[in-house]
Amino acid sequence: MDSGSPGSRNARPAILVAASHSGAGKTTTVAILLRALRDRGLTVQAFKIGPDFIDTAYHTEATGRPAINLDLWMMGPDAVRRSFHHFSADADISVIESMGALFDGADGTEEGSAAHLAKLLGVPVVVVLDVWGMTRTTGAVLTGMRDFDPELTIAGCILNRTGSDRHARMVLDALRPDLRDLVVGAVSHQAGLAVPERHLGLVTVEENPAPRVDRDDAYRSAGRGLDVDRLLAVAGHRTTGSADPTTGPTRDAATSGTVGRSAPARARLAVARDAAFCFYYEENLRLLRAAGFELVPFRPTSDPALPDGTDAVYLGGGYPESFAADLAANTALAGELRRRAVAGTPIYAECGGLMYLAASLTGFDGTRHPMTGVLPLDVVMDPAHLAIRYVEVHTRQDSPLGPAGTTLRGQEFHQSRITGDPALPPLFDVTSSDGTTSVAGYAVGNVVASYIHVHLASHPHVARRLLGAALAARGEQT
Template identity: 45%
Template sequence: MQAEIPRILIAGTHSGCGKTTIASGLMAALVARGVTVQPFKTGPDFIDPSHHTLICGRPSRNLDFCMMGETGIRRTFAEASAGADIAVIEGAMGLFDGREGSDTASAAHVARILKAPVILVVDVHAVSLSIHAVVKGFRDFDPRVKIAGIIYNKIGSDRHRQMIAQEEFVPALGWVPKQPESEVKSRHLGLVMAHESPAMKTYGRVIAESCDLDRILDIARAAPPLNIPVPVAQKTPAARHRPVIGVARDDAFCFYYQDNLDRLARAGAELHPFSPTADTEPDVDAIYIGGGYPELHAEALERSRCRQFIRDRAAAGMPIYGECGGLMYLCGSLEADREYEMTGVLPARAVMTKKLQALGYVQGAFGSRAGLWTGTVAIQGHEFHYSRVECDPEARFAIRLGHGAGIGDGNDGLTEYNTIGTYTHAYFTDAFCRKFVAAAAAFKKR
């Protein structure tokens, strides 16, 4: 099926060139014009999409070849772009930087899959004419990738701009001055989340003043028609029959792929957000606890009555699934600045570390242990954490990894009762979602 979807991909020469700020500012500038923008992010990132979502008022989606494949990227892109005037995709890292030194899963790879014109962000701090050697190299490196324009970032003065403008290999679409006051703070997992800093949203004014929005819109509208998969109709149960899956959503747990939530809903679940840091006892049939920053909110998590509630529900057999930060919360304790009591569902303690413990893609499968609600479905995703989990000798694991670090020794998915805690941020398959919803429905009937 052919679809006309105006689109651009904002890429950078390297991490730290200002790509995220400019992509978010461009989204904000377009929204301020009354344009409906559908945001996307290449790769497995959770943080940048939170800024996109806040700016655009539409959930930002990840486009990751390693987790989704070409068909999944096209399907997610087309479905999410419905009703939007333009799709703006922010690339990850440098334009051609992909998995393990290749361009697989890179921003360039996604641009080729979606036939998306690329606008390249280049950092011109302390450089003038030499930047054109960089631009020419990027333009010519892969002729399958169309670099339609350049946004020059960190212009120091009018004179600086004039020196660069003497040569032009690719059309200049923007000259963005240095804006140190608009920088967003970072911490160990990346930028702070959107609700913690309004800087990205306010950057729209800078982009509106510094970039040619009309030309950028023209480039997006000139993108060729895109072949997309025909959507498969799915029948969902009536609302009164749908099991409720509680999704932990607060400052401590905020890392979720929107596609995962949508697939759970399509598989028949009603999703109910709740806050583990608050004294809440949600009326749910299963619980999904994503990643985030439990170490920054450990005291509130320790005090909350929700900790005992989850422990009791786990012992009663409720299906509970936790990822990374969720895994840490499901352990007996979390050592950060001191040791904090956590839910105590899983036989282990979590320890924050100063060094990165794991970063990369994960592939594996759930085992065939009797009674495990997941069955033997495959799992794929990504891991990124500055913590380790020290398991008790009797600990059991639900997942055997073919690629990735996990909890250790090729194992992930620490399990107890009907609870599973994993370091993998999984990109859910339809099969996994059906299993999770079926387990919630079975618990509902008790």
């Protein structure tokens, strides 16, 4: 039976962790669960529904392997299936964290919701319920969620933010036996589990002031309230080891199509990776490797030069505004990027990367910092300007991303804006998920920059086209 058919069960051990509403504590609960599973000696693969970069970084920290975004709007159902099957192939268990509430999708529909994805992949759901201030009402909420969609399997429940052991017992005693049997653990309210917030979300792993050992200790302490054996059973994990690879798509099968195997490295792609630039879709990095790039990290906040042998540059998103003084002080790297741009080295920049390529970046405090000056733009942080949207883009001209008319999907999430008129023709015709149209992005020579975080699974050939641009820039054929 097709793993995407309603009611079918995915062959690999997996659960999807969702909640009744945003803010119910599912991100913290997932981190606790991932830590508990890893402490069992299991290979754990984490996934996150939606475009979030910060949650996936915390998942990666907890599991020791990159977490993967699954986004139906950006990727489409076939690519979501392929990505899930590929990255879960060698894991003992996979844990998918939802985005928002379980049944909430686009425009009040199921489309793109956690419930939609759970049915697409055939994965059982474990519901996180915030029971702070509740006892018997927990049963009403759980009953409604369990019975709302008969095609969805809700196989477990974790009680979050219990006030005490006595409170947890009161909640359990108030549940009917059939609901009580769904409860697979409780997490008590602990201030030390909270991740600090900042503009545009949680503080990143790279900037979290709490030492990692303290976070691990807090997760382990909270994890004592989880029945890990029951959670493993709910997920379909067999105690003898990982799922039999013959029961589902093999790793070779899963690498066909969008995902692809890594090709021999033909060019070096310098990837900005530090506290200022840490927002990347793992699927994008994988597709770039599969195309033939060797990915080499560098730190724009401190490295005076690009890595030796760099053939192309990838500047992802992040929080350059928090490190604007460090970036401005690194004049040697800024100079090299300007020379590279003139020489035709492909430079691809998303959101924070666009801000770094600008002539200046003015912070929330009004301080203006010089940036690289690769593009004649000035960027200003603006608390009154918040852009959050899914987009589909069509290129208006040839670029390192491919010929004019290339279509990609991605998302925007930023609190800055370009001031004045840069006098550059836009690269993209943009249609947002709500039908709004606009233009965006720039292409100057082999430099491509925009506020849009593109997901390459929406058009995997783009990775190969970027490789072709890098090879052509050094005088080689693709």
